[in-house]
Amino acid sequence: MSNFLKISGLHAKIEADGGDKEILRGVDLEIPAGELHVIMGPNGCGKSTLAYTLAGREDYEVTAGSVSFKGQDLLAMEPDERAAAGVFLAFQSPVELPGVNNANFLRTAVNSVRRARGEAEMDAVQFLKTVRAATKSLSMQDEMLKRNVNVGFSGGEKKRNEVLQMTLLQPSLAILDETDSGLDVDALRIVADGVNKLRAPDFSALVITHHQRLLDYLSPDRIHVMAKGRIIRSGGPELARQIDQDGYATFLADAA
């Protein structure tokens, strides 16, 4: 099923300091169903831009290329339609929503997605049961549900909250944008568990990371190295270990 996610010649730019800045310069990437792929690359190479572009952030303008997701044109969809279609982005810096209760937010999101997928909405009791089960498996305090979305959360709590959302929204493509950054080993394992629990023949993941650490828990299928807005090298899990040891320098030299 090679048409699960297919990114072809993707170019994207962002408006910065009054001018346009091209960040993605022809990304080609295919992720078959059921696989877990990893993108690594130096800072500023376009990893987060790729994540945002796949999730539909408006300030990134696609200038060329295409993205097909399960046979649909992903780029033609609104962000919420992408979520309903099964795309989930775990944010590198989750956004704070003052005054918005976390449980209420989760339920609104879950029911929006269920509605769009033609599934029955969950009532308050059902939802509470589901969410409590999920928080327990992520070792989260129920108290987090009563707080406002990400407001006053520690870095680790924010990341766990992202994984909680992922668990509840049941995506078929999860994009994790440096979800491991700033996490201690225990939190790292929880994040990995969250992903591993979702692994299935119809679930794929794209993990953006700098470190081998997270990959120890994830058993990835493919590793891609990104530089200057393109994928410059792809390979098996051994590629990640090589980068961990030697850095990006050799790849960059090759690509230059």
Added chain:
Amino acid sequence: MPAVTETREQIEKLGQSTYRWGFETDIEMDIAPKGLDEDTIRLISARKEEPEWLLEWRLAAFRQWQKMEEPEWAKVAYPKIDYQDLHYYAAPKKKPGPKSLDEVDPELLRTYEKLGIPLHEQAMLAGVEPEEGAEPRLPIAVDAVFDSVSVATTFRKTLQEAGVIFCPISEAVRDYPELVRKYLGSVVPAGDNFFSALNSAVFTDGSFVYVPAGVRCPMELSTYFRINARNTGQFERTLIIVEDRGSVSYLEGCTAPMRDENQLHAAVVELVAMEDASIKYSTVQNWYPGDENGRGGIYNFVTKRGACRGARARISWTQVETGSAVTWKYPSCILQGEGSVGEFYSVAVTNNFQQADTGTKMIHIGRNTRSTIIAKTISAGRSDSTYRGLVRMMPKASGARNFTQCDSLLIGDQCGAHTVPYIENRNMSARIEHEATTSRISEDQMFYCRSRGLSEEDAVGLIVNGFCKDVLKELPMEFAVEAQKLLAISLEGSVG
């Protein structure tokens, strides 16, 4: 297209179809001829069979009013009102002031039913899920005011047993003249301002509440105001008195039919809280705001003021203002009693061509008095919204404290949001803190919500409700749910 641009466009498409309370009730009315002179006032007073002192009080107010000029300092613009081109008395013909619900015109009962107001005592507002850990709900007693007169007041017997008086003010004039005479105009003197003088001259009805010493009112009291008749000014008068250690929570709601012409509403509300007494006054103001071209809508010029006369008295104003074409309203607290507390929590939403100039005054007179002001302003469409507030620490207000937070949210680039606080401190040990912000919904927040599957409307709704949360949580629960829906509807097109 950025989310906010789209939101803006959707708001611009917003039509008058969204005002869901705009129907008209066909009912036989007793209407005074247009115009205002001393004879009009004598007629109103006679219709209401008022005592001589009240007629004199009205006439004195009228003479003051004639010498006054309509205020122009507020940031609102509207064509000059012709005060001679209005009816000052309109009442449903059939049995004004019925003794029981059975006597109420069934057409009126249907009107209130349609508005979702429970006039049957067994009725409760449906569809409300109590939040975990929320206080058990009190039942609600309702006084329904239709145009100028009270048409029904529920639960009166239960309240009487507790010693609480809750009745139309016209009835209180008859049954409790000494109370009314003592307190009427004692917080808002007739000549306080142009509109209070006008109201004092021509007020027709409103609610009266008296809570005796030591009594906690066993239920929420509520007045539901409905303007129906054409070309009629509505001038209701509310007076709430709570004696030592008593407490009451009072709610006020209001709607009106959609009409092309503007209608005037100039109410006066007076609150008196004695030692250790507490009054919580909540308003959900949803008068007809006019259509998307700024045609029609209510002019809402209201004077609301509470006096904390006793030590440790507490008066709390909460308002959700979504309606009216023009709003001019500053619910205030005179903090006289030592350690008394004033609170003002406000959400004001304007859309299309609405204008709102609203805020509060906190006058700290006594020692260790405290006040809190939380004002949230949301402007959309081509509307203008102003927070105008005064915090004054008098020389004897040692140890007094005020905290003010004013936040404005702009949706679209054709609206305006303004903040005009007056901060006056004449006591060195008094402390005033004021913060204000103006911003718009951030693209980051919108994208985050939408990437979790929320539609644009739901996302805006969620963020706006979050923005208003500190105020909404002050409302009694039934009203909070109502208010949340109202916020959504007021910004419909973007909020769903």
Added chain:
Amino acid sequence: MNSVDISVSDVGPFAQRLAAAGGVRSLAANAFAEVGLPGTKDEAFHYTSLRSLNRLKFIADSVVPSDAELESLIDNALPSDGSLASATRIVFVNGIFSEKFSTVSGLSAVSFTHGTQEEQHSVADNDLPLVLLNRALGCSTAELEVPEGTDAGTIVILSLNFGNATEGDEAPSFHPHLHVRVGKGASVTLAEMIIGKGVYLNNPVSVINVAKEASVTHTKLQRESADAFHLATVSPVIAERGTYNSFTLGFGAQLSRHEVHAYLEGAGSAVHINGAQLLVDRQVGDITSVITHAAPNCISRQTVRNVLADRARGVFQGKVFVERIAQKTDGYQMNQALLLSETAEMNAKPELEIYADDVKCSHGATVGALDDDQLFYLCSRGIPDAEARRILVEAFLIEAVGLVEVDDVRAALEGALSAALVERIGATTMGDGSLS
């Protein structure tokens, strides 16, 4: 030329001077006579009454001390460490440019002219009354032009004002006009210093045009006489990516008003309108500003601190006005006041008027007494109460002065502040400024 037709009752204390304001000034004189002095019913003067001016009759004649005396006063007015002694100096005595004491010959790249304000006679609809008054009665104008790309360094603008004895009902009034044009990419620091003696009105008007990418620092140390009136208007207009960074430090005058109308005309421009005042006795000090964001991506910052002792009354009004076109505006304003006595008073009106949606504007205001915990902490370390209070007040004000980025100018303001604190805090009567 128009004749002057002024009804005496309208202009009270200025009747005599206005009647004599013939020639090109008659236009401004008539315009002022029409509007008169602002009253407290004018929203802009809600908290500051100018009624006390009505006790006086203002006259044109004034007494100027001997050159020797002036020389020593100028030396005293400058920082004692001599840091600004070598800076170019423009001196006004009683509102009139004094060639003798100025060192404009030292200006190489900068052009300086002075005149008799004949060219300032035009009148626009939105002219402020106090600016009209300046135009009607002003007799000296100074124009400073910093050419494109020039760094003009620091220029000291020194005003020495001499009024009449307090007993009489006549007093002179001074109406100097300063116009500064700073060319594209140029920069300059203007360090204004004002001292005075006796009863008089000082009514200065400054217009500062900041061209594209130019940068201006403008400070003012206001030490008018304790019996004087100081009513100043400053109007900076800032072009694209230009910056205007100002600070006013006020101690003097029985009634003072420092009013700034900043106009952010070009995209990406920035203003800082900061200030501090320390008032004692029955002084009234008003710091008012209107900042208009008329272009996108502009920044405005305001930090104002007030200390009020005895029966002093402080006023802060700050309005940030954001026009519809001014998207991405970033506006911040903070006004804080310390009340040191039971009879001191502070009135503040921070105001936002916003018509653009993509903005970030906020303001804050606090009014209160010294923090008891901090006082206790200092006292528990052995510092006497009065000293502890002075330390806290100084810390409060010096933090604001710290916003001045030009080192020697900031040092001069800090020095003046320390001296004023020693002289004023704890004292129940006020000294006669720095001239005694």
